[in-house]
Amino acid sequence: QVQLQESGPGLVKPSETLSLTCVVAGYSITSGYYWGWVRQAPGKGLQWIGHMYHSGTVYYDPSLRSRVTISVDTSRNQFSLKVTSVTAADTAVYYCARLGVIGGRFNYWGQGTLVTVSS
Amino acid sequence: FMLTQPHSVSESPGKTVTISCTRNSGSIAKYYVQWYQQRPGSSPTTVIYEDNQRPSGVPDRFSGSIDSSSNSASLTISGLKTEDEADYYCQSYDDNFWVFGGGTKLTVL
Secondary structure, three states: OOEEEEEOOOEEOOOOOEEEEEEEEOOOHHHOOEEEEEEEOOOOOEEEEEEEOOOOOEEEOOOOOOOEEEEEEOOOOEEEEEEOOOOHHHOEEEEEEEEOOOOOOEEEEOOOEEEEEOO | OOEEOOOEEEEOOOOOEEEEEEEOOOOOOOOOOEEEEEOOOOOOEEEEEOOOEOOOOOOOOEEEEEEOOOOEEEEEEOOOOHHHOEEEEEEEEOOOOEEEOOOEEEEEO
């Protein structure tokens, strides 16, 4: 059974960097699929942030591209998200997810972690 | 591109409801559409993938379709149950971009 678990600080100060990690259990990141992030601001809809393949191919939402980095650590079977220069608008539940390479489906999700941007 | 959904729909138990998802540019038929159900406080789960496929465990009351003439996708839920009350999101992509619709709140009353 594939399981994803997000971890990271729940509170980040404005202008600082948000960093989250997603540990994958039950499946090797190098065996295929994309690995990515989706966020959901309080009371709002889902927003795709970006995803990458273990070999390095990466895709980002153009509106976030200048501030976002997704990376994969195959030795630890985990992947990470960094968002720089955060503001209150980055306050959201952040989900990590596995995406199908064919079909574009988000087929496994983490439970989500709330990150609040506040001083 | 964007995917546009109605903000909310409501229907009575036992009835049928259809939620639309309109793509504003690019062909709806060229890239698969997925539908996710999200209950409060929970992660999304797939109810339809690749336009009209149901994951195992999703009842056949849920169905998906594509209409090229209106460039839209639809999620139909028949025999509504109170447990179907949730937010529903469509999702699709193109060569470099993935997007979710704004979500539709389904109320079963």
